[in-house]
Amino acid sequence: FRLHFLSSCLVTTASKKDNVPGNSSDNSYNTARMMNVRSTLTGVAPMFLLINEVSGHGTMTIPKPRQPESLYWYQVGCMIGCKCSGGGKEMYPTLESVGCDTPAEPTNPVRTWNNENTSPKGDWNKYMPWRSPGSAIPLDSCGVAGGFLLTAAVQYSHSFLDESIKQGTKGTSLPPGEIAVWEAGSIVEASFYLTVNHGGGYQYRVCPSDSVLDETCFESNPLAFATQDHIVMHGPRNFTIPAVDVTDGVRPSGSSWRRLPIPACNCDLGSGCTLLSDNEELRSYEEGESHGTCGTGVQFEAPHLSNGVWPDGYGYFIATLGGSESKEDASICIKHQDAEACLADTTNGCKWYGEKNVCYETRTKKDSSNCEAHNGDQKSCAQVDGCTWYGNGKDVCNEVKEKESKFGCAAYNGDQTSCAQVDGCSWYGNGKNVCYNTIDTKDNQGSKESDSPHKGEWHIVDKLLAPSDPGNYIFQWRWDNEQTPQIWTTCADVTVTALNDAKLKSANGGANAMTPTVALICVIIWASIVAVQTLIG
Numbered sequence: 001f002r003l004h005f006l007s008s009c010l011v012t013t014a015s016k017k018d019n020v021p022g023n024s025s026d027n028s029y030n031t032a033r034m035m036n037v038r039s040t041l042t043g044v045a046p047m048f049l050l051i052n053e054v055s056g057h058g059t060m061t062i063p064k065p066r067q068p069e070s071l072y073w074y075q076v077g078c079m080i081g082c083k084c085s086g087g088g089k090e091m092y093p094t095l096e097s098v099g100c101d102t103p104a105e106p107t108n109p110v111r112t113w114n115n116e117n118t119s120p121k122g123d124w125n126k127y128m129p130w131r132s133p134g135s136a137i138p139l140d141s142c143g144v145a146g147g148f149l150l151t152a153a154v155q156y157s158h159s160f161l162d163e164s165i166k167q168g169t170k171g172t173s174l175p176p177g178e179i180a181v182w183e184a185g186s187i188v189e190a191s192f193y194l195t196v197n198h199g200g201g202y203q204y205r206v207c208p209s210d211s212v213l214d215e216t217c218f219e220s221n222p223l224a225f226a227t228q229d230h231i232v233m234h235g236p237r238n239f240t241i242p243a244v245d246v247t248d249g250v251r252p253s254g255s256s257w258r259r260l261p262i263p264a265c266n267c268d269l270g271s272g273c274t275l276l277s278d279n280e281e282l283r284s285y286e287e288g289e290s291h292g293t294c295g296t297g298v299q300f301e302a303p304h305l306s307n308g309v310w311p312d313g314y315g316y317f318i319a320t321l322g323g324s325e326s327k328e329d330a331s332i333c334i335k336h337q338d339a340e341a342c343l344a345d346t347t348n349g350c351k352w353y354g355e356k357n358v359c360y361e362t363r364t365k366k367d368s369s370n371c372e373a374h375n376g377d378q379k380s381c382a383q384v385d386g387c388t389w390y391g392n393g394k395d396v397c398n399e400v401k402e403k404e405s406k407f408g409c410a411a412y413n414g415d416q417t418s419c420a421q422v423d424g425c426s427w428y429g430n431g432k433n434v435c436y437n438t439i440d441t442k443d444n445q446g447s448k449e450s451d452s453p454h455k456g457e458w459h460i461v462d463k464l465l466a467p468s469d470p471g472n473y474i475f476q477w478r479w480d481n482e483q484t485p486q487i488w489t490t491c492a493d494v495t496v497t498a499l500n501d502a503k504l505k506s507a508n509g510g511a512n513a514m515t516p517t518v519a520l521i522c523v524i525i526w527a528s529i530v531a532v533q534t535l536i537g
Contacts, residue, residue, distance in 0.1 A: 057196040060477035061459050062189065063492035066142070066177030071195075072158045073143030073171045074488040079127040080104040083137040084487060086144070086168075087152025091268070091281060092124050093485050106131035107249030110259055112199035113299055113482040119268050120280040129480035129487050130200030134219060134251030141207070141218050141476060142171025142491035172213040172474075176493045180475075182466040183499050187226045190477065191233075192490075193459040194262070195319035197270060198481040199299065201246060201259040204464055206473040206494065218476050222255040223464045230261055231461040232310060234321065241304040241313070243462075257480075258462065263302050264316045265294035270483060271316035317434075320457045467496050 059070040067073040077085030079095060081104030088098040095103055108131055117123040129136040139149070146167040148155035157167050182188045190204055207217035229240040244259040264270030266288055269281040273296050277283045288297020291305055291314060304310035312321040336342040378397075387397050419427045419435035427435055467473060472495050479488040 057198070058192065058194045058479050058488045060190060060192050060490035060492065062191045062461075063180035063475060063494060064178045065490045065492055066174050067171050067490065068162055068165065069158075069160055070490050072146055072160070073490065074147040074486055075139040075144055076147050076484075076486050077152075078129050078136040078138065078481075078485045078487045080106070080129060080132040080135045081127075084139050084485075085152075086139055086147075086149030087155060089148075089154075089156075089485060092121055095127060098485055100127065103127050104132050104135050107135075108132055108246060109248060110201075110244060110246045111300065111482070112201070112259060112263070113270070114268065114285070115300060116285070118285040120283050121268065124268070125482055128200070128482045128485055130482035132249060132251070133201060133246065133257045133480050134203070134255075134478075136480065136487060137215060138478075138487045138489055140170040140172055141213055141215055141489055142174070142474070143487075143489040144171065145169040147486070171489065171491055176209075179493045179495050181495050181497060184466060184470050184496050185468045185499070186466050187463050188466045189231075189461050189463055190475075191459045191461040192477055192479075194260075195317070197260070197262055197264045197316050197318050198483040198486065199260060199264065199270075200480045200482040201257050202477060202479040203255065203257045204462070205476045205478065206467055207476070209472040209474050209493070213474055218478075219252045219255075221467070222252060223467070225256055225258065226463040226465050231463075232313070232458065233461065234310070234312070234458040239309060241310055260479075261302060261304070261313065261460070262318060263298035263300050263305075263314050264483075265314075266297045266299050268483075269316070270299070322457070470496050470498050472496075 057071060057074075059065060059073075065073075075084040075086060077088040077093075077098035079093075079098055079100040081102055082098070082100035085098045085100070090097065095101070104127075106126060112130065113128075114123070114125055125131070144167075145160065145165050146155075146158045148157060149168050155167075192202070204223045205218040206221045206223060207213055208221075211217045225243070225245060228243055228245070230243050231238060231240055241261055243261065245256045246259060247254070247256050250257050265273040266285045267273030267277075267282050271293075272282050273284040273294065274282060275284045275287055275296055284296035286297065290296065291298055292311070294314060298305070298314050302313065304313050315321065336345060413434045415435070416427045419425050425435050472493070475492045475494045477488075477490045481487070
């Protein structure tokens with residue numbers, strides 16, 4: 001009994017004494033232990049705690065990415081069957097423009113963009129990555145800084161706050177980041193967030209950290225989805241929507257990819273679509289059922305829109321998803337046949353599209369300004385204080401109130417200088433030349449854009465089955481686009497432990513080192529037991 005008590009006490013408090021903070025013998029494992037409580041929350045905590053920093057067009061949020069400013073780690077010039085070129089990202093890229101000499105043929109029956117090939121350009125996105133998920137080969141499995149290689153003839157670079165990161169730096173070359181700890185074979189959670197919707201879908205994978213970090217390794221270890229739905233976190237709400245998993249025509253064979261659940265508007269650009277537009281990017285595929293700002297319909301049917309579970313879950317610039325327009329609300333402005341009646345309907349936020357003589361709805365429902373009187377006349381619009389010209393195929397005069405403008409950051413489309421001066425707006429060139437909302441804030445973590453739960457408003461959570469074999473892994477979220485020749489790859493560091501080991505770490509909160517005080521208490525209690533047993537024995 002004496003020996004059993006002493007050994008149990010010491011083992012419980014000191015079995016991991018080699019991993020105390022500052023011990024260089026196993027610093028990486030010690031780091032993982034220090035983060036264990038936070039990482040364990042990823043698998044078992046209430047959903048409202050499952051929020052982390054994120055930024056950009058598309059990036060994983062949980063586990064925490066190893067890439068700083070993780071928005072900007074991707075690759076362009078990607079076509080199915082070929083390696084990404086690191087250049088070539090015009091609106092309608094060709095095989096020649098990205099240097100793809102041996103493309104694969106489309107294999108994916110699940111579409112998210114130009115579904116019936118009814119675009120004025122026909123099947124222009126035939127070779128985009130989502131048309132055969134996993135078959136386009138990225139420049140680096142964790143993306144390259146800035147997305148473009150320095151050799152690209154036309155490129156849109158990004159300056160990182162960490163000046164040691166240069167354009168073209170490979171994500172797999174970065175040092176380990178914060179380490180998440182999962183139990184082998186358990187159900188864990190991962191999440192992502194978008195600000196610009198390029199359609200397509202994604203997959204989660206792992207690669208042992210001591211292996212060569214390339215697509216051969218990652219595609220050999222795809223993680224299975226544990227449920228058939230997404231958990232949506234939108235402001236204070238959390239709810240589930242159905243997921244659409246794709247298993248046919250994907251790589252690796254037999255794995256599951258997941259379609260992005262948010263549809264854009266039904267034209268090539270995905271925003272500002274009209275049937276009457278002379279701009280082929282903005283010309284609607286058909287006069288579909290109106291929903292919110294998508295007056296002629298969306299790219300694909302989404303149950304959460306039709307049943308009202310998530311009426312805001314659509315769009316192209318989706319840094320924030322606000323408002324509550326249902327499809328019924330969205331179509332009410334169409335009944336107005338003249339500008340006077342249209343502009344008088346401020347309750348529904350109706351606005352008059354002068355060039356096309358159409359009344360359309362906006363997301364911001366407020367009193368109309370006098371700027372609309374100058375629609376179709378750029379010169380007179382420019383002479384009015386508080387008004388700015390909004391071209392981009394619409395040619396309307398818009399009241400300038402920064403984020404309260406009816407078009408938000410889009411009021412500065414075509415004007416990169418003005419866009420850069422507005423808090424919360426970011427310039428998106430790449431052949432589109434539009435200004436969009438990124439909720440731009442500077443934090444103290446070295447990230448240009450912080451998308452905390454208080455700023456980003458929404459993200460999507462998926463439940464996954466963790467690897468069954470304990471070990472250290474690199475975890476990858478790969479998003480294959482269908483509108484653009486891009487692949488976004490975000491990576492994180494994960495330690496998978498044996499079941500009992502993980503539970504012990506969680507119970508101890510990562511602080512398992514024996515202290516002299518605890519050891520002394522064990523010895524004193526043990527000595528007291530010996531003394532008492534001697535007296536009574």
